[in-house]
Amino acid sequence: MLSVYGTELSSRLMLGTAQYPSPAILADAFAKSNAGIATVSLRRESGQDRAGQDFWSLIQSLGVQILPNTAGCHTVKEAVTTAHMAREVFGTKWIKLEVIGEEDTLQPDVFGLVEAARILSEDGFQVFPYTTEDLVVADRLLNAGCEVLMPWGAPIGSGLGLNNTFGLRAMRAHFPDVPLVIDAGLGLPSQAAQAMEMGFDAVLLNTAVAKAGSPADMAHAFALALEAGRAAYLADPMEPRDMAAPSSPVIGKAFLS
Numbered sequence: 085m086l087s088v089y090g091t092e093l094s095s096r097l098m099l100g101t102a103q104y105p106s107p108a109i110l111a112d113a114f115a116k117s118n119a120g121i122a123t124v125s126l127r128r129e130s131g132q133d134r135a136g137q138d139f140w141s142l143i144q145s146l147g148v149q150i151l152p153n154t155a156g157c158h159t160v161k162e163a164v165t166t167a168h169m170a171r172e173v174f175g176t177k178w179i180k181l182e183v184i185g186e187e188d189t190l191q192p193d194v195f196g197l198v199e200a201a202r203i204l205s206e207d208g209f210q211v212f213p214y215t216t217e218d219l220v221v222a223d224r225l226l227n228a229g230c231e232v233l234m235p236w237g238a239p240i241g242s243g244l245g246l247n248n249t250f251g252l253r254a255m256r257a258h259f260p261d262v263p264l265v266i267d268a269g270l271g272l273p274s275q276a277a278q279a280m281e282m283g284f285d286a287v288l289l290n291t292a293v294a295k296a297g298s299p300a301d302m303a304h305a306f307a308l309a310l311e312a313g314r315a316a317y318l319a320d321p322m323e324p325r326d327m328a329a330p331s332s333p334v335i336g337k338a339f340l341s
């Protein structure tokens with residue numbers, strides 16, 4: 085069972101709540117996904133009006149843990165203020181911290197991220213930082229009080245999958261005991277399975293499900309892929325090799341041992 089900040093998570097899938105065609109489709113997608121966590125953007129849903137309040141009631145009715153996020157924040161100040169609003173609205177110390185640094189790629193501003201993570205951790209928040217695969221930044225985030233890291237797979241909404249498998253593998257190897265969640269850029273269940281096969285602990289995604297022709301079916305497909313990928317990781321996959329190795333048995337030696 086995956087544990088983050090002392091809380092055991094019921095599932096390795098964290099699902100976003102934006103861009104669904106309707107509330108019913110969102111609820112159906114969550115039901116089919118078995119997601120244990122819903123991430124919600126404070127900046128996109130105001131909560132001041134009726135529509136916002138209905139949206140928050142819907143999210144709370146999903147029966148999953150809520151991970152508010154600071155999506156759309158570009159400065160430390162904005163992110164910290166949004167985190168405070170989230171704590172008040174949802175009554176949780178959890179915050180998925182996004183400080184966006186670049187508009188085309190929505191790449192995190194890792195300098196602002198580390199600063200905001202430190203401020204929020206010192207203020208009692210349990211921070212889930214959306215970061216890159218950079219090892220030095222990862223180290224700084226851990227020193228700032230983060231107990232989980234969320235490296236990007238690819239730019240948000242791109243559906244490109246795991247853009248830098250070398251960097252992500254290095255991150256996994258470098259921080260074997262830190263929960264690592266691939267966040268953003270996944271477009272297909274096979275990419276989520278790949279992340280799990282590489283030993284990542286969970287994935288967070290939104291667009292691939294919300295924008296699918298059938299969000300509920302796609303959510304289900306991701307759930308299956310995560311299960312398969314995790315099972316493969318636990319089964320200790322073979323090491324790939326450059327050269328052929330005959331798989332036909334040597335006469336008189338059907339088994340290796």
Ligand SMILES: CC(=O)[C@@H](O)[C@H](O)COP(=O)(O)O
Pocket residue numbers: 100101102123153155180239240241242243267268269270288289290291292
């Ligand atoms: C919902 C949320 O938190 C996004 O900012 C997240 O990073 C998901 O990205 P995708 O939409 O690419 O899955």
